[in-house]
Amino acid sequence: MKYGIIGYPVEHSLSPVMHEAGFRELGIDAQYHRIPLHPTELAEGLAFLLELGYSGINVTYPLKEAVLPFLDKVNPQASEIGAVNTIKVVDGGLQGYNTDGDGFVQALKEQGYDFTGRKVVILGAGGSAKSIAASLAHLPIKEILILNRTEEKARILVELVHSLGGQASGEAFISGDWLKKVDLLIQTTSVGMRGESYPLSLQGINPSAWVIDLIYHPPLTKFLAEAESLGCRTMNGLDMLIWQGALAWKIWLDREAPVAQMRRALLDNYIKRG
Secondary structure, eight states, X not given: OEEEEEESSOTTOOHHHHHHHHHHHHTOOOEEEEEEOOGGGHHHHHHHHHHTTEEEEEEOTTOTTTTGGGXXXXXXXXXXXXXXXXXXXXXXXXXXXXXXXXXXXXXXXXXXXXXXXXXXXXXXXXXXXXXXHHHHTTSOOSEEEEEOSSHHHHHHHHHHHXXXXXXXXXXXXXXXXXXXXXXXXXXXSXXXXXXXXXXXXXXXXXTTOEEEESOOSSSSOHHHHHHXXXXXXXXXXXXXXXXXXXXXXXXXXXXXOOHHHHHHXXXXXXXXXX
């Protein structure tokens, strides 16, 4: 069997490390490939992957929303989000799913986090932010605050949360009183991936807050380093990567993924990279 991840660029993805470790652990005869695919080549690229006999595909930036028109079926959760990160090939057709938000929730639950009554702040309003906000909207949290440079995108995300029965509001992408009240802060943008400083200070943040950066390479961004220096508990995006992948396994193979072995493979990869 053949699986892969499409995006542009996609060379940095650690998904092959994780999935191929899982295949080896369970003795599954399968391969997983990085497949760079520009948005302008999406239709032809998907058709070619079907011809090559791919059974499942992960989707990353910037294709999560762009891929929707080329799918034969989209499950309700992915449809309400308007983004797909997992495709399953069924009888020659493409079926779309989104495991990002539930993967994020599972990653925190694994660490013992209780979402009940929490004040959540999400930085950014892109595809990952939408997926996470949609999953959080189904949990008993107190409120979600969306901060984004483009107010229109923040407003769309607030309306999505409202449509799912959650409480949400949007504000400008600046520091403010929310820092004192936040229980869970989620950084969803790509800022920090190249080692750059984050354009928003966390000074004054609630020291009991959990701070999450979805970036997993580098493992400690300057954003997370500042949060740690202020006493916050932090996590990078590695565990979300693992759990969204494990949920994709459930869709593709109808079986549980070997999460411990997949995590070990990713950690070993970190060590090798130094």
